[in-house]
Amino acid sequence: MEQTAVSPLDQLIYLAKLTPADCPSDAVLLSRVSLADWLVCGIAGASEPVAEKMQAFAASEAGTASAASLFGGGEASARTAALVNGTISHALDYDDTHFDHVGHLSVGIYPAALAMAEVQDATADELCAAFLTGAEAAIRTGRVLGAAHYNRGFHQTATAGAFGATIAAGRLAGLNDMQMRAALSLCATRASGLKSQFGTMGKPLNAGIAASNGVEAAQLAGLGLSSADDGLFGPQGFVETHADSPEAFLAGFSELRFMENRYKFHACCHGLHAMIEGLRPLAASVDLADVEWLQIRTNPRWLRVCDLKTPRTGLEVKFSYAWLAGMVLSGLETGDRALYTDALAANRDLAAFAKKVEVVADASIGDQQGAGTLTLRDGMTRSYSHDLAAVVPPSELMERVAGKAKTVLGPRAAPVLELMHRLNDGPRAVSARGIGALIRRA
Amino acid sequence: MEQTAVSPLDQLIYLAKLTPADCPSDAVLLSRVSLADWLVCGIAGASEPVAEKMQAFAASEAGTASAASLFGGGEASARTAALVNGTISHALDYDDTHFDHVGHLSVGIYPAALAMAEVQDATADELCAAFLTGAEAAIRTGRVLGAAHYNRGFHQTATAGAFGATIAAGRLAGLNDMQMRAALSLCATRASGLKSQFGTMGKPLNAGIAASNGVEAAQLAGLGLSSADDGLFGPQGFVETHADSPEAFLAGFSELRFMENRYKFHACCHGLHAMIEGLRPLAASVDLADVEWLQIRTNPRWLRVCDLKTPRTGLEVKFSYAWLAGMVLSGLETGDRALYTDALAANRDLAAFAKKVEVVADASIGDQQGAGTLTLRDGMTRSYSHDLAAVVPPSELMERVAGKAKTVLGPRAAPVLELMHRLNDGPRAVSARGIGALIRRA
Numbered sequence: 001m002e003q004t005a006v007s008p009l010d011q012l013i014y015l016a017k018l019t020p021a022d023c024p025s026d027a028v029l030l031s032r033v034s035l036a037d038w039l040v041c042g043i044a045g046a047s048e049p050v051a052e053k054m055q056a057f058a059a060s061e062a063g064t065a066s067a068a069s070l071f072g073g074g075e076a077s078a079r080t081a082a083l084v085n086g087t088i089s090h091a092l093d094y095d096d097t098h099f100d101h102v103g104h105l106s107v108g109i110y111p112a113a114l115a116m117a118e119v120q121d122a123t124a125d126e127l128c129a130a131f132l133t134g135a136e137a138a139i140r141t142g143r144v145l146g147a148a149h150y151n152r153g154f155h156q157t158a159t160a161g162a163f164g165a166t167i168a169a170g171r172l173a174g175l176n177d178m179q180m181r182a183a184l185s186l187c188a189t190r191a192s193g194l195k196s197q198f199g200t201m202g203k204p205l206n207a208g209i210a211a212s213n214g215v216e217a218a219q220l221a222g223l224g225l226s227s228a229d230d231g232l233f234g235p236q237g238f239v240e241t242h243a244d245s246p247e248a249f250l251a252g253f254s255e256l257r258f259m260e261n262r263y264k265f266h267a268c269c270h271g272l273h274a275m276i277e278g279l280r281p282l283a284a285s286v287d288l289a290d291v292e293w294l295q296i297r298t299n300p301r302w303l304r305v306c307d308l309k310t311p312r313t314g315l316e317v318k319f320s321y322a323w324l325a326g327m328v329l330s331g332l333e334t335g336d337r338a339l340y341t342d343a344l345a346a347n348r349d350l351a352a353f354a355k356k357v358e359v360v361a362d363a364s365i366g367d368q369q370g371a372g373t374l375t376l377r378d379g380m381t382r383s384y385s386h387d388l389a390a391v392v393p394p395s396e397l398m399e400r401v402a403g404k405a406k407t408v409l410g411p412r413a414a415p416v417l418e419l420m421h422r423l424n425d426g427p428r429a430v431s432a433r434g435i436g437a438l439i440r441r442a
Numbered sequence: 443m444e445q446t447a448v449s450p451l452d453q454l455i456y457l458a459k460l461t462p463a464d465c466p467s468d469a470v471l472l473s474r475v476s477l478a479d480w481l482v483c484g485i486a487g488a489s490e491p492v493a494e495k496m497q498a499f500a501a502s503e504a505g506t507a508s509a510a511s512l513f514g515g516g517e518a519s520a521r522t523a524a525l526v527n528g529t530i531s532h533a534l535d536y537d538d539t540h541f542d543h544v545g546h547l548s549v550g551i552y553p554a555a556l557a558m559a560e561v562q563d564a565t566a567d568e569l570c571a572a573f574l575t576g577a578e579a580a581i582r583t584g585r586v587l588g589a590a591h592y593n594r595g596f597h598q599t600a601t602a603g604a605f606g607a608t609i610a611a612g613r614l615a616g617l618n619d620m621q622m623r624a625a626l627s628l629c630a631t632r633a634s635g636l637k638s639q640f641g642t643m644g645k646p647l648n649a650g651i652a653a654s655n656g657v658e659a660a661q662l663a664g665l666g667l668s669s670a671d672d673g674l675f676g677p678q679g680f681v682e683t684h685a686d687s688p689e690a691f692l693a694g695f696s697e698l699r700f701m702e703n704r705y706k707f708h709a710c711c712h713g714l715h716a717m718i719e720g721l722r723p724l725a726a727s728v729d730l731a732d733v734e735w736l737q738i739r740t741n742p743r744w745l746r747v748c749d750l751k752t753p754r755t756g757l758e759v760k761f762s763y764a765w766l767a768g769m770v771l772s773g774l775e776t777g778d779r780a781l782y783t784d785a786l787a788a789n790r791d792l793a794a795f796a797k798k799v800e801v802v803a804d805a806s807i808g809d810q811q812g813a814g815t816l817t818l819r820d821g822m823t824r825s826y827s828h829d830l831a832a833v834v835p836p837s838e839l840m841e842r843v844a845g846k847a848k849t850v851l852g853p854r855a856a857p858v859l860e861l862m863h864r865l866n867d868g869p870r871a872v873s874a875r876g877i878g879a880l881i882r883r884a
Contacts, residue, residue: 008586008675008691012579013622015695016609020571027698029836031574032865035566036843037538037705038548039858039877042531043884044779044850046514050533050643054526054650058518072488076500084496089484091492096479106480124477129462132473137454144450153678158631167458180455189600189644190651192634194670196678201492202631202669205662208496209632220647227644228636233450236595236638249450253457256469263479337486394471401478408486416481423474435481442485 053223060219068115069436078115079215082165085111085439086208090157092337093203094408097262097270098135099368101142101160102150105261108161108210109134113168114439115215117432120172124423124430130168132258134214138164139257140250141232148244150195158193158206159242163232165214173218183221185231187213188238262368262388265400266334268318271302274370275321278384279328286374286382288329288349293356293375296321300361307359310351314340322354329353335407398424412442495665502661510557511878520557521657524607527553527881528650532599534779535645536850539704539712540577541810543584543602544592547577547703550603550652555610556881557657559874562614566865566872572610574700576656580606581699582692583674590686592637600635600648601684605674607656615660625663627673629655630680704810704830707842708776710760713744716812717763720826721770728816728824730771730791735798735817738763742803749801752793756782764796771795777849840866854884 006014020028045051061077068081071088075081089095090107098105109131117127142160150156166187170180190213193206221227231237239246250257266276275296298321306319317323317340327334327350344350365371371385402420405413415438422430448456462470487493503519510523513530517523531537532549540547551573559569584602592598608629612622632655635648663669673679681688692699708718717738740763748761759765759782769776769792786792807813813827844862847855857880864872 006693007672008582008693009623009626009672011691011693011695012582012605012609012626012674013619015575015579015582016613016622018571018575018695020567020574022695023571023574024698024701026836027574027700028570030700030703030839031570031577032862033705033836033839033843034538034548034573034577034703035552035570035877036840036858036862036865037846038531038552039861039881039884040843040847040850040855041534041537041549042513042527042881043854043858044536045530045533045646046884048530048533050646051514051530053643054529055512055514055516058512058516058522058526061522062518070497070500071484072493072497074497074500076504080500080503084500085484087496088487088490088493089480091487091490092483094486095483096476106476107483110477110480125462128470128473128477129460129465131476132462132465132469133457133460135473135476137457140450140454140457153683155631163454167454171458177455180458181451184451184454185639186644186647189597189636189639189648190634192632194631194673194678194680194683196670196673196676197627197631200668200670201495202628202667202673204487204492205628205667206631225644225647226642228638228642230449230451231636231638231644232454234638236636238636241595241636249453251448251450251453253453253460253464256466258469258472259466261472261476263475394468394475397472397475398478401475401482404479405482408482412485413482416478416485419481420474420478423478435477439481439484442481442488 050225053225056223057220067119069118069440071439073440078119079212079219081115082111082211082215083208086211087204090204090207094264094267096264098139098260099262100257100260101139101156103142103155103157103161104207105135105138107207108157109138109164109168111208111211112165112214113172114432114435116169116172116218118436122172122432124432124435126172127432130171133171134164134168135258136256137167144239144246144249145243146245146247149242152244153195154242155193155195155206158210159191161207161210162187162191162213165211166217169214169218170221173222175218175222179221182225182227183217185227186220186225187217188231190217191238263397263401265404267337267340268324268334269306271306272321272324274368274386274388275372276324276328276334277388278370278372278386279325282374282382282384283329283331286329288326288353290376291329291353291356291374292377294325294372296325296357296359296372297362297365298359298370299365299367300363301367303359303361309354311345313342313345317345321359322357323350325357326350326353333407335404337408415442492667495662495667498665499662509561511560511882513881515882520561521654521661523557524553524653524657525650528653529646532646532649536706536709538706540581540702542699542702543581543598545584545597545599545603546649547580547606549649550599551576551580551606551610553650553653554607554656555614556874556877558611558614558660560878564614564874566874566877568614569874572613575613576606576610577700578698579609586681586688586691587685588687588689591684594686595637596684597635597637597648600652601633603652604629604633604655607653608659611656611660612663615664617660617664621663624667624669625659627669628662628667629659630673632659633680705839705843707846709779709782710766710776711748713748714763714766716810716828716830717814718766718770718776720812720814720828721767724816724824724826725771725773728771730768730795732818733771733795733798733816734819736767736814738767738799738801738814739804739807740801740812741807741809742805743809745801745803751796753787755784755787759787763801764799765792767799768792768795775849777846779850857884
């Protein structure tokens, strides 16, 4: 058969269905030759040094099959738990973002760190420290890969994230320098993740891939698997093969770039957040019906992203300046995912208000900033401006995460709030296994 | 601390050792904020559709923990077994090669196929058919990625191989077309493997990575994970992100490129094999001491690879035309790995013979071909020529693999030889689980 008009992918799917009768008989015979030859190589290979290590890896996966906890209940091996928890925790796309990284830190690194911390019976203090160094490693590796890497189609959350997950898992596993070097170099031949998965379950899976690769690389290096001297930054290493114009590595750790990590407190497009934060303080004193006109000034790039004038669905609302502005001034909790329904898109008051909203591109405004002016019926004006990049004290962020927990989880937030309280008291008292029990039961 | 004179990799290894006391206290607090925020996202994410599928994946890994056999003994989940067996069977680098692919087919695909065939209790017939279609898919995908992909630093055995492993595992898992499409697209965000691992245990690991990625993608697609429409050949898919100058996909399956698969019957550099095959028939009638002169004509590229004039170690012997020619004419079994010792490099007869050997570059000879002329003391000449690309009937190849099994495995070859006999009789009688038992016990 010839399928020249069919796409390559369809060709492969057709190929997968060929029966031996469809194939040249010699090809079928050759597949048996290959089987016999492969068996010889495998049986003989089982006496090689690498075989002992791989056997130990399989045993460690089986032996720790119930060592690491899963969101939603159940336990698995550390590597499987990392894959599963990375995916589940990125499913909502409601987690943190680091713009310099470029990507999401927690969902690629905490699943690896928690799984390994449970196996090692570490404290929450050790867990957080492993995450912190892993996150910093991921940010700096992501910076080296650069915007060109992202623009080519790679997803730094998965690619750079895997190296952060390796550092976090390797640190908790107690790797020495030589083993950590091997772990990072093994991760280099394993790290992957493409942006073309966006809009599918493959996107959250990319976070799980980062976490899982970190655990696997740390485990294999701990068992003594050898690897390239520098598989990450060295010749034909990950950077050289995956980055068209790599940036220099940022040296020195007296300042940590992790400080620029940003959290999501509104269940909508990040481009709307500066406006929401700017308008929120005005909501208490302004009634929606009193607004004559609202001018929103924003970075030009966002106009192509989140300026839907008349959203038709709850999902489209998440990309509409006009709707979110109306929601904030109506006092609605924009952090509540359940709020974004099709009925909200059809709300008459919000639709009427949207007609009074003007969105203006302003190149002098950064893409993490927002500004605007409300004109009221009485002629008075109120202005706002907000910069998401402004420093917010961690204690205030912790408070807002507590609010997010209540909004998103409802009564199920209680154990998380209690944990946050205990973390504030000093995390030594909390064990990783305690956190594992929390995610299994929450 | 500033470490500007230290390499980026060393910086990361230093970073991994920072304690909370070394870090800004706000960074430590922020790592707790991240933990709390991540917990909220994970607990809430556990109600998303993808969570149910990932939970099922974890359960299937645990539930099949003893379903797939390992070379060297023991059992593991299908995904772990694929990783372990791919690595172990490529440890010797003695497995097959497909020059168009570019890479090794069996070690990336059979481990995935066998693990899934054991889980599914398939026959050897179904196992071989799954491998055959997977191998053809890997070859055609490898051709699309092209020489530029390999030259950039990617290892087709791992990258293109993963798509073949996906086809093989997906076919055995009974995926429908839509699921197979998702499996290939999920594999696209997972496939990886770098050549910079060559010379380390990371090289055989790359074969295991291909196999493991195939099993994982097939399992996740079978559970209903969604993915890009065409993550492989589509926009920002694997080909677009990983190939600088992709070739066209070869359509139509009336001829299978798998027929060009080549097997290794000598435990030395592939560049020597054409000469060895050419000289072997002359060995019975020519005595080493009777040779006056041997002229070996070979493709110019091999002179930089395997023309060591005076090897000092057993490893160096594997890259010496002169030594291998002498070994063949002495009747030594060049397929025996144990033969290549340092003592062999010091052998006086072979050293004396090597002085009579001339290696000539000849651009008219292809890189799979070899030719030469023996001049004997009595003035008579004997010529040879051999083309590794010439078609060898599968039955003859099966015979030679049987010889390889005896040479490499010794008495442990018996169950493999018996299996080969039963495969020749018709593979329906053989079960994948029977082959699994063989590799556990051999």
